[in-house]
Amino acid sequence: NKEYGKDKETDISLKVIADHARSISFMVMDGILPSNEGRGYVLRRLLRRAVRHARMLGIEDKFLAGAVDVVAEIYSGVYDELTNRKDYIKKVISLEEDRFATTLTQGMDLLNAEIEKLKAENKTVLDGEVGFKLYDTYGFPWELTDEILHENNMTLDKEAFDKAMDEQRTRARNARGENKRMDIPDLRDSNIGELKIDENARQAKIVCIWKDAKTTDSLEDGDEAGLILDVTPFYAEGGGQEGDIGSLKTDMGKAQVIDTKKLPDGSVYNIVHVTEGSLRIGDTVEITVDMENKLASARNHTATHLLQAALKRVVGNHINQAGSAVNAHHLRFDFSSFEPINAEQLQQVEEMVNAEILKGKDVKITHMNQEDAKKAGAMALFGEKYGDIVRVVTVPDFSMELCGGSHVKNIGQIGMFKIVSETGVAAGVRRIEAITGKAAIEYMNAKAELLQKAITTLKTNEDNLCDKVKNLLSENKEMKTEIAKVQAERAKADSNKLLMALKEYNGVNVVVGKIQAANMDELRNSADLLCNKFDKAGVVVLGAVINDKVNFVVKANKDGVARGLHAGKIIKEVAMVTGGNGGGRPDMAQAGGKQPEKLNEAFAKAHEIIQSQIK
Known part of the structure; x- marks a missing residue:
């Protein structure tokens, strides 16, 4: 709705x-989301910059989703996938616009408050740390902060902003460093020689x-360290899958091999814990890979491929992997x-994966040119770096991924898949x-055992279990209703009994005593009930023993407060007698104590305090 060629600033904003x-349309089509790391950051910046320029043109409503229609029309016949995924792209962009609009509103309120503060102090430079807080905590772009400050003849202390940004990055790096299992020394001068990977x-x-980040010739009993073998059958952590474990013997x-990882150059190394004797460079070792652990991880990894393929079929082709973690226990x-x-879609996905597992197809692993693999339909993880020759893992007629x-070796080995x-x-x-x-079988057995316990406890059978539970819930509801009635009658009876013991001090009605109550709600309700019966100034002090502890409530009516009564001050003194404390408003207060045996002493104190407060 804006004319191109109107003026230079408008033209620039329209072009941006x-x-x-x-x-944005092409990035979302490719599976990039604002929440992704790496390219997700670029997408967020593009979205925010577009919205910011729209605001400069006076466009306050959402508009980018509509722009996708234009983009799809322009590239129709060239990028058909853009047209096919248009609705999904518009939804992603629309949601992000909503989030950014909230960010703008919050940020503008905070920034405007800071600008007013600067004006009051006759200052023109916004503290860089304040600008960074807007950016880091509230997601408010620093460029937008800078623009708004400029409109108010002010500037951002960019040097302090950059310093705060560097400090935050340093903290992030340190946090990542704390997660490392061990420091690795510079191995460039080490005479390691050629290394091989051989799973056999x-x-x-x-x-x-x-x-301890230093090379050494040997390890002794109890040491935890890193070592490299000239040939290794261990799979190193990568692609979301944990490394192999096992043992070494000389x-x-x-x-014990407690983890397997890769050096930056791709060399495989083991993290080991020496359990007996010593290990030295040059020693020949007998290798044992924990095959049960390795096979369990392999089951979960192959199942992850099947899961992604099933999700695309059941939910939609917009499903793209945004990260994964695979180990021997779960995926x-x-x-x-x-x-x-x-729930229905999850059930369909689970059934589809298990149906594939039952087919018992062999898993095919091939190596081919990356472009050829993608043309063949192999899925790749966006942001992942691949070489020219890639490893392609295929479950025939169902899944093909670079991995x-x-x-x-055969998907039948997975056995069972359970979400x-x-x-x-x-x-x-x-x-x-x-x-x-095995984990899935144990999980299902545990559920079956739980079901059997429920059947035994409820004295029914599997077919009637749901009806039995419904009947119990209905009975429970009826019982709660009856209990509430009994409690109400009990509160009324207790209240009437206490009213009979009502005392009057200088024209003020005072009710102090113990009642039966299951919780604080009942105690407060009883205090309200009693207080409402007063036709002049009055105060109620109630105590109850609940779960071996004392609970107090003090309620003073409007006329009572006018006569000098203060519920908060009364209850503080009363609760202290029973080893507790508390306070509250002049008209209402509650507190607790630890010594039920001193309840009568507390009530005597209440009478004393009330008499001293009355004006």
């Missing part, structure tokens, strides 16, 4: 919006050892989706956790 709308290797030589010592799959996967992880949870972890990102094999 048009360019960004195109870039059962013997190798130790060619490098380090401990003529002079033994060690975790993060994926792009702005809506929860409903370097370990997998079962245990589906949750949201970030804006536009959902997470499914699932188990396979």
